[in-house]
Amino acid sequence: MDAALGPPEKMAERSDELTPMMAQYFELCERYEDSLVLFQVGDFYETFCEAAETTARLLEITLTQREDSTGEYPMAGIPIDNAESYIETLLDAGYRVAVADQVQEPEETTGVVDRAVTRVVTPGTLTEDELLDTEDNNFVACLTHEASDGGSYGLAVLDVSTGDFYATTVESESAARDELSRFAPAEAVVGPDASADPFDAGCVVSTYDEDAFERDAASDLVADYFGPPERLLATDAEVRACGALLAYAEYARGGADEDADVGGEHGHLDYLNHLTRYDPRSYVLLDAVALQSLELFEPRAVHGHEDATLVGVLDETACALGSRKLKDWLRRPLLDPERIDARLDAVEEWTERVRAREEIHDLLRDVYDVERLISRVARGRANARDLRSLKDTLDVVPAVADAMDGVESEKLRDLRADLDEMADVRDLIGRAVREEPPIEVTDGGVIREGYDDELDDLRETERAGKAWIDDLEQSERERTGIDSLKVGYNQVHGYYIEVTDPNLDRVPDDYTRRQTLKNSERYVTPELKEREDEIVRAEQRADDLEYDLFREVRSAVAEESERVQSLADALAELDVLVALAEVAARHGYSRPEVGGEGVHVRNGRHPVVERTESSFVPNDTQLDDDALAVITGPNMSGKSTYMRQVALIVILAQVGCFVPADEARVGLVDRVFTRVGASDDIAGGRSTFMVEMTELSDILRSATEDSLILLDEVGRGTSTADGFAIARAVTEYVHDEIGAKTLFATHHHDLTDVAAELDDAVNLHFSATQRDDGVVFEHEVAPGATTASYGVEVAKTAGVPERVIRRSRELLDAEEKPADRDRSDGDGSGEAGATAGERTADDAARDETPTDDATAELPAAVADELRRTSVADTTPLEALQLLDRLKRRLDE
Structure with missing residues (x-):
């Protein structure tokens, strides 16, 4: 948000010389010094001086000049009828906007028109549709x-x-x-x-x-x-x-202007x-990192799939109420098994009652956004069309209730009971407001005939007078013999009889001249003037009465805002449950069993990826409560997709939604943590590795044994030795200290040896098959560790130049040959178990070991540090760092 704007300096310097209107503007600028004041002058919102220069630049409108007795001022204005689009631009530029409206009719005052700030528009307090x-x-x-x-x-x-x-x-x-x-x-x-x-x-x-x-x-x-x-x-x-x-x-809604x-x-x-x-x-806590990496609401990258998000997959809601409720449920998955099962019961019932589900979905399409509508009603900003929209929504409710006859689940029975048909409000609006009223509520045509006797009498007087005038033209033509005689009306002179110049000699004596035109004269008769006064009085009184009646109706509806909001909440929940059932039925989701231990899934699928890819390979998950799974495999093989898939299935289950799997048993998790994907914070001065370590720190400090942790390539942004050391230490810490359900995808294949040593850790891998034409990824998870990363082959698939690919293979072959000899079983048929960069610590040790039987003598500094080291008090990470430091000293 910009710094305080304050009063315009050019006006502050001469505030004692300002005209009354400019003084009023200056006073409002002082009172709302943190906002840009839009000041109503007739049909425009105007700004002056420095504010005008700012407004003209941001809104790309003409900067003009205002001149009065005190001098000239820069001025820029926007039409009131199109103000919202301009206000949006000002908000995007970081400004608050104080809207100062005329709160007094010009004809009611002899001096300056009173103006007051009726709303301060800020990004978080918007109410404008x-x-x-x-x-x-x-x-x-x-x-x-x-x-x-x-x-x-x-x-x-x-x-x-x-x-x-x-x-x-x-x-x-x-x-x-x-x-x-x-x-x-x-x-x-x-x-x-x-x-x-x-x-x-x-x-x-x-x-x-x-x-x-x-x-x-x-x-x-x-x-x-x-x-x-x-x-x-x-x-x-x-x-x-x-x-x-x-x-x-x-x-923000105008409450600060106490004088207005x-x-x-x-x-x-x-x-x-x-x-x-x-x-x-x-509720399950999903922090900003989890929301982003799991793509619940926003895709991380858009490649022709703007709706490639979890909410994009699930949002089959019929109305805005349901769509907002669905997002709320996804942001706050439940931890109460009873509430989860109540939702699941309702979703299951709708999957079975297909015709009722489809009927309700069609009915809910006619439901307006009554949450926001009733807030406009209560603020006195709703027009007659808003009230008709509320009635149209209420008209749907009885049919929705009928379609829910016989529902069995407790959740649906409760929702049906909450469907307040609000017959009194429906009846009031139906009797009072015309079916297709005008937008403006002050110009008449809003209240139905038969609602108010006085209004009906006034409208009848108005209609009778206008009918008399309609007949006047023909009767006067007959009386005067002037065939070209016309009866007309304009806002300045009212009703008149127009006679062209060649016929002026036939004008009767009772005609009084009202206006002279180039080729004709306009007249009025005493009877016409009397009728005009009668029509105008009736019309003005009728318009005023209609507005008063409309405000009474609107106020009566506003008193029922709590009932409307409760109904809106029931309709929103019903809409979500119907939508979730529609998704489940259409895409083959199954009801999860929520509770117990671990995450056990048969043929699970990623709910978003399966929609965007032509084929998808389902996978099982067997993750006990305290289990840690180390997942290896080539790039592009599906490790990250698999981890996200598990997390999304857990989230969906605790939302109360069916899940994309043949079967699923999900133990409750309190948080879902993710350290997935690379990102940096250049503006904040943080590298990719620093961001990764910060997120990792949050996880290790906050996770509990009931959490679900996803880790992807931890330690990737630093040297191989440092990266592996961090990855190993994290694995041991999560296993030993936290005990959370964890999926850890890594390219540090040595980590699979660590997992094999830990009681509650398992190795999983995604395999691939190398063919002459490239690598085929099978996208199937299996027990055990992978044997290769196929990095060069993936680079070739990505389009890296052939020369780079050939050179990469030469370097890789040169690195692998010593390892192949060391791994040989003696007959020359030994298979390489890891590529360059993936050799185990034992491999490296063998490469460094002298070929004779002589005992190497340690340098004194190395020996001294080893003697000072307490092995029992050294953590795995510290031990690895020590080993790396001693090795560098030996190399020197």
């Missing part, structure tokens, strides 16, 4: 630190557009970062004693009034919305985070009915 992604939540987060609570952190997240509001407490900054990855907020407000470090780089971090973070002020605001905070929240840190976030949301007479549609967010306090330990 044009700026929102309909299928994603748009969260703003708040983080506080409470030293008195043992250093805990309070976290609150709010979607202002839907009313979703969550709070929790975590014990460390790193835990706060992990929790925030669930919600991916667009914006964050940070307390005075907290840091912005836990937030992703794509999140706009803002500061706010420190007073809002005070315990008493925050508690009072939470109580104003939800009752005593002690009943809802567990810590002071949570209370402060929630209260400050509510204050910031009110500020803007009505109840700004400031207080009446539609916020629920604050959900949750325990992070109730």
Whole structure:
């Protein structure tokens, strides 16, 4: 976010000389110094001085000049009717935007029109449909630190557009970062004693009034919305985070401008009915690294498959409500077996009830985004079409309930009971609002005939008057004998009778001239003027009454916002369950058994890769609770895909979804950790290896025996000796100290010897077959270790020039010949067990051993260091580092 903009300097220098309108603009700029103020002047939002120069440059609009009695000012404006697209550009450029609307009709004042900031548009507080992604939540987060609570952190997240509001407490900054990855907020407000470090780089971090973070002020605001905070929240840190976030949301919706007479549609967010306090330990934790590497929501690389993500595969939802709910479930897989089984029961029932499933899916297509719709209703920003959309959704509910007749699973029975048909609200909207109303609610044509007697009388007066005028033209032609006589209307002069110049001698005496044109004159009669006044009075009174009636209806609907939100939640869950059943039925997923120990899968498949590849080879997984599997095999053989496949099957099972496998038994995991793929952080000054080690450190410090760990090529970014040392030490630490279910893919083939020595470790491999025309990858996992990496063959397949390939093979052959001789069984038929770069430590030792029986004498420095070393107190990694250091000294 840009630094505070402040009042325009050119205006500040001469603020005592400004005209009333420019003084008003200057005052708003001072009050909202952290925002770019868009100031309504008629049909445009204008900016002035430095703000105008900035706006013109960013929006690529014309920079003009305003001239008044005090001088000239740069000015740039955007049309109000198309403001949202311009505001989006300003947000992308890092600005907050304070929208200052005219809150007084010009004809009602003799001086300057009152203006007030009715909303402050920020990335995390958007409610405008044009700026929102309909299928994603748009969260703003708040983080506080409470030293008195043992250093805990309070976290609150709010979607202002839907009313979703969550709070929790975590014990460390790193835990706060992990929790925030669930919600991916667009914006964050940070307390005075907290840091912005836990937030992703794509999140706009803002500061706010420190007073809002005070315990008493925050508690009072939470109580104003939800009752005593002690009943809802567990810590002071949570209370402060929630209260400050509510204050910031009110500020963004216009609540900061206390002097503005803007009505109840700004400031207080009446539609916020629920604050959900949750325990992070109730859900599987998927941090930002896991979300990215497993491609739950965003593909790591797009090669013609933009939807190559887990959510892209699963999202067969029919409406925006369901799509957002599905993403929420994927971000927060469950740890409660009963809740998981309840979802699985529902999905299984829908897989069996095909016709009902398809009927409900078709019905849900007609469901509007009523979560966001009801928030607009409650803020007083909904128009008549919004209310009709709500009614259209409510009209679907009885049919959905009928289609659910006879459901058996407890989850579906509960959802059916939650399908509030809201007959009273449906009836009110149906009686009050026309079926196809105009967008504007102030110009009439909104309220149905028969809803209000007074309005009907006014409209009848208006219609009768207009009918009389329609007949006037013919009657006056007959009375005057002027065949070209016309009756017309314009907004300036009202109704008139027009007579062309050649016929002026026939004009009756009761005609009074109203307007002279080039070739004609326009007249009015006393009776026409009387009728005009009658029509205008009836029309104006009818329009005003319609607007008042519409606001009454909208207000009545807003009072039912909690019911609408509960219904929306039920429809969203139903949509997800139907979609998951559709995916399961269409793609051959099976119901997993959740609970017990380990991960045991028969013919498992990667849910995304199987959709993007023409053929896919299923694989089994047999991973006990404390098992560590070292996976070797050539590049491109499928190691990484296999590991991700296992993780995704576990996640899907704990979401409550069927899985892509013939059978699956999944023990509950508390976290999924991934160290997969290469990446760097150039801007942050971190190399690929440093990023890898940082992620590895987080895993080793945070994983528990109930976690699932995926490690891919740990130690790749450094020397072979260092890399193997780190890989071996990590393997031993995970096995001995953590005991988590672990899949470790590696090119350090010596690591297979380590795995063979550990009680709960196994070797798995992916094999390949070399043919004359290249390498054929079988993509099948099997017990044991691989015998080759086929790196040169993969390079050839990738298109590396032939000269490089030939030279690589020459060098490889030269390296392998001594190893072949050492491995020979005496008859010359020995097979090479590893390629260059994959020779075991024993091979290297044999190459260094003298061929005679003489005993080598150690240098004194080497001998002294060996004597000082306590072997019993040396870790495997330290031992390897010592051995490498001593060997270098011997070589010197």
